[in-house]
Amino acid sequence: MTDRPVDTLNKVYEPAEVERKWRALWEEQGLGTADAKSEKPPFTMVIPPPNITGALHVGHALNTTIQDILARYKRMKGFSVLWLPGIDHAGIATQNVVERELAKDGIDRHKLGREGFLDSVWKWKERYADTILNQQKRMGASCDWTRLRFTMDSGLSKAVREVFTTLYAEGLIYRGNYIVNWCPRCHTALSDIEVQFEETDGKLYYMVYPIAGSDTSAGGIESLTVATTRPETLLGDTGVAVNPDDERYKGLIGKKIKLPLTGREIPIVGDEHVSAEFGTGVVKITPAHDFNDFDVAGRHSLESINIFDVNAVLNENAGKYEGLDRYVARKKITEDLDSLGLLEKVEQYKTMIGECYRCATVVEPRLSKQWFVKVAPLAAPAIEAVEDGSVSFVPKSWEKTYFEWMRNIRDWCISRQIWWGHRIPAWHCGECEHITLPDGAVDPVLCDKCGSDKIAQDSDVLDTWFSSALWPFSTLGWPDKTDDLAKYYPTSVLSTSFDIIFFWVARMIMMGLKFKGQVPFKEVYIHALVRDAEGQKMSKSKGNVIDPLVMMDEYGTDAVRFTLAAFAAQGRDVKLAEERIAGYRNFCNKLWNLARFALMNIDDGSEEAGTEADGRSLADKWILTKLAKCRNDVEAHIDLYQFDGAARALYSFVWHELCDWYVELIKPDLWGDKGEERKRKSAGVLLVVLRDTLKLLHPIMPFITEEIYANLPVKKSGLALHEEQFPAEMGVWPEEEAELDGIMKVIGAIRNLRTENNVKPGASVESTCQIDDSGARDILGKGAEYIKKLARVSAFTVVPTGECPSDSVSTVVSGGPEVFVSLKGLIDIGAEVLRIEGEVEKANIERAAIEGKLSNKSFVEKAPAEVVAKVRARLEAVNSKIEKLESGRNRIKGIDG
RNA sequence: AGGCGCGUAGCUCAGUGGGAGAGCGCUACCCUGACACGGUAGAGGUCGGCGGUUCGAAACCGCCCGCGCCUACCA
Incomplete structure (x- = not known):
């Protein structure tokens, strides 16, 4: 036997060194390097x-x-x-x-x-x-x-x-003067989706706009009141709009407003866009600073007045307000209107304010020359x-979301007034304003149209x-x-x-x-959505923002990866809890120790022994069946992008089937209690199962699986685990699987009786199972060794229903045997009676539910026959369970009296 | 205003038409020769509410309540 690294494997898995090593090896081996000439799909x-x-x-x-x-x-x-x-x-x-x-x-x-x-x-x-x-x-x-x-x-x-x-x-890219979202801090245009809307407490200002000309011509109305959230844009108003069907204002269409603070006269127009119900039914039109107004202005040929500079500070078009920031101007203008008696009222108003997605500055809709894609x-x-x-x-x-957006899409503003990025490949002619585009990689030097060399690339x-x-x-x-x-x-x-x-x-x-x-x-x-670490979405107030790098340091990368995979359920937010990462760190350790255990018990012949079809024990067939199922589960889940399902299947297989049961079941084999051949076979199956488990786990936990695999004495097809094939479908033994599942229930029952009756963990007991079905007795007979070992039973017998063993406590496996454990005068009668009555109570609840079902005629008639049969079988089982429990209780009371 | 999603054990989450699940936490006992980052056995839920469909609903449908997100030009 060659040297095994058993002695060098730490008792606790230490990821840092292992990860460093494998990262270097993968790089060296060109793990990710693709080969375009490969024959593989x-x-x-x-x-x-x-x-x-x-x-x-x-x-x-x-x-x-x-x-x-x-x-x-x-x-x-x-x-x-x-x-x-x-x-x-x-x-x-x-x-x-x-x-x-x-x-x-x-x-x-x-x-x-x-x-x-x-x-x-x-x-x-x-x-x-x-x-x-x-x-x-x-x-x-x-x-x-x-x-x-x-x-x-x-x-x-x-x-x-x-x-x-x-x-x-x-013609799918064009340049034009349109209103766009402008970030006054980044000094650039933004596309529609680069603006994030926040609900903000704002105000609705009611401002009085006097009508130009005589009272009579206006039918007695001297002014219109407009409602706006942005009074400062008054300076850029070039019209006032009402709904053409609004009886109140219909007659005013075509008249003019004398715009306060400016003295400009602007037309009153009728436009469907205006709702008669909202506010006063009159809307001020500022085409250069509002998307809707821009459209309205287009329909009525209203001019546009840009009143802001690139910083959203009022410009020369703002007259005496020039140089004021937009919010300062807002205050000043409302004060001025108020002092003129033209501010009717101010209401609290919730409004959606657009912010730059990069710097959160409130964006300013702004008329400017930009490039667009016609989408x-x-x-x-x-x-x-x-x-x-x-x-x-x-x-x-998500397709619905996609369609919703794509079907209502607007042209995409693609020009940005910044320097870092792909400079727009278009040259403007200083002479004729024609735009020249390059042909290939070479930049143009002459205007396509007039031949001038005074052309300059778009900035x-x-x-x-x-x-x-x-x-x-x-x-x-x-x-x-x-x-x-x-x-x-x-x-x-x-x-x-x-x-x-x-x-x-x-x-x-x-x-x-x-x-x-x-x-x-x-x-x-x-x-799945993970709330951003920077925060607006994840609740930083709770302090549950988690840095994956810190987590990898603390728990290992595989643990972090496994946790994320296990959390990656579709269509739900991910709220990462650190305790869960710790839980999966423990899982890594469990796997590590499973490997250590295996390495202590295998040798160079083990892989072959594990592959031989002959001479497999009940436990061998059971674990191979569970492995086959786990393998199918993992495959099916990954194929459907259900990473949580794959992670769950692996976790429960490794921990609760392989470690909790199989390893414990074969320990006597490995100790040599049943001879050399049995030892050889069990060690072999253990190795083969571990080998394939590592392959199944590898995509999720690459580091620890590589490390363990490298230490296994198995035939390798390449340099490392990542070059192996995903295990092919495997054979199953459903009968043996069910048999051992049944035996495990008996082991559970005995353990439960022991604990409930305070039997010392080290002490052995005698146990008897009673069941009339001879097939079931045979199975229990086959499981006797397992039962003795895992339930610490010294003498185990299986008999048909009959006289109860003396000095025993008992319980019933549903659909299975009545299980007796002999306690020889150690029974705490009071406690045991209570325990049994508790069980009876539970069973009675179940019985009531089942009887309810069966007494329902419609159920018996309409439900599928196999469902009804199953329920009937359950009733039988629960009845027999109750009967046995009650007689067990009476017997114990008898011991007392 | 529309759209989407969520509400299941103390916490974090699976399950999606026929016997309520996992991890962590909790209780009791155990350092048993891989592992105390462990073992064994437990406690804990009227599956948000109300109606409906069905023989049968945690699951399907409708409404309601609560939470979250996305989209939207009512000034």
Whole structure:
């Protein structure tokens, strides 16, 4: 026998060193490296690229775990797996971070200039972008790190330019003067979905707008009262609107308002958009600073007056209010109106206020020249792809959310007034204003139209999500025709969080269909929601925000991964409890000690002994059956993305079947009590079961399983466990399984009688089972050794129902034997009578329920015959149980008296 | 305002038409030759409420209550 590492395995599993070792080995062995020339069928995932500013939070940890489970599982299932990692340049977020860094040294980006600032950002990126990648590696992520991509890579930038120029040529990208969401702090436009709405306590101001001209011409009405939440925008009003059917104001349409504080005259128009029921039924129209008003103005050819500068400070169009911040102006203007007697009243009002999703500054709707993608023509096929099942969401309910958004989609504002990002590949002519686009990689130098060389590239950059939308194919080399693209596109599944279905998932589907003619992924797995560590969603007041890195230090990565998998039930929030991580740390330790135990009892011949079909014991067949079931459970659950189910199946198999029962059952075998052959066989089955269990566990807990597997004397097909195949379906022995399940119930019954009667754990007792069914007696006979060992029984007999053994306490296994334990004068009669009566009470409750069912004629008639038969059998069992319990009680009372 | 989801043991959560489950915590006893990050045996729930469908509902349907999230241009 060769040296076994038994003695070197610690009593307690210590993850830190093991994890370090295997991370290095995986890297060395190129575990994640995909081979586009492989004959195996492809399985592809692209990682949702985290921001370069990011640090691993629980959400990342969950998604990394899920994807790594899939990657490892599919590799073991014989797929050529590509799991492509990467990071996202995160335009606004990164620019903000670097600006803040520079500000610490008193540097403003404008001082550095565009080039200089971008240099700083790139330096920052080189320094910090690895942070989150290393954290993902720390989790054991088996990505193909040789294919790491960054959204600002030259290849991906090429893809961006290709897509932009194509869409522009087709008229699907256009530039125009429209109202957009503007962040006065980031100084850039935002798309609609980059604005988050918060319910805020605001006020509704009722302002009096005098009508221009004589009283009579206005039919006696001298003024209109408008209700607004934003009085300061009065300065930009260019009209007042009423509902054309509103009898009160109908006659005023076409008249003019003399706008207070400005003296400007603005028209009264009729527009369906105005509801007669709300407020006063009169709406002020500020086309440059309100989305609705912009639309109304379009319908009535009202002019637009922009009253804010980029900081949302009033500009020269605001007259004497110029230079005031919007909120200061609000106060001042209401005061001024009040002093003129034109502020009718102010009401408390709850309103939804839009905030920048990057910095939470209240956004300012603002008229400006921006680039847009015309989305509707791209959305139509993307909707269809989900309708016809080319792409399916898991859980399916998210498809509804997707449709809802896609069917009401508005054009996508893609230009950002920042510096960090893909600069818009469009050149403006200083002479004729024509826009020239590049042909290929070379920047244009002359205007397409007038030939002028006075052309300059647009100063804006593209929305970060524009490049993210191309991620599934740009990362594979598109627009070039590459082997990777041929082999691995479309990808198999995208695992992500619901909150970026609009930002990302929908746009990838649109772009994938448009430029590859194929969906970018066949399935979208929307994982359970983990509340953000930074907080607005997770309850930081409770202090239950958990840092996965700290947890990995404390409990080991496998424990964290297993916990996340076990929590990953579909369609529910994840609230991580640290105690549960500790619980799964214990599970790792249990597995570790199971391995130690096995290693103490096996030798080089064990694997062969465990594989031989002959001479297996009842316990062997039982555990092999449970293993086969566990294997099927794991497979079925992972295939359906039910990681919690897979984790549960493994946990209960390893702990409650393998450790609690099988190991205990075979100990006498391993001690040699039943001869060498029996010892050899049991050790063999133990090894084989452990070996396969490690394979089943590996996708979820890669580190500990590799470590144990490396120590097992089994035939290996490669360098390590991750190269093994996922176990194939296995044979089962349902009869033996049921037999041992029955024997285990008897063991439980004896143990219960012992405990309840305060028998010392070390003491042996005598026990008898009575049952009339001879088949059942045979089975119990076969289990005698097990019963003796696990219930500490010295003499065990099985007989037909008959006279009760003297000085015994008893209980009944439902549908099974009456179990007696002899106590020889040690019975605490009072306590035992109470215990039995408790059991009888429970049984009576059950009997009442069953009898209720059977006395219901409809049940007997309408329920399936097998259900009725089953219930009848249960009644019989419970009746006999009660009868036996009662006679047991009487007998004990008899001992007393 | 619509949409979605949740409400099951003290806590965190599975279960989804025919005998209420797991982990942690709790109680009692045990350092039994893999493991005290352990073992054995227990206690603990009218499955949010009310109606309906059904022979039968924790599960399916409706309404209500409570909580959460997403979407929305009523100023």
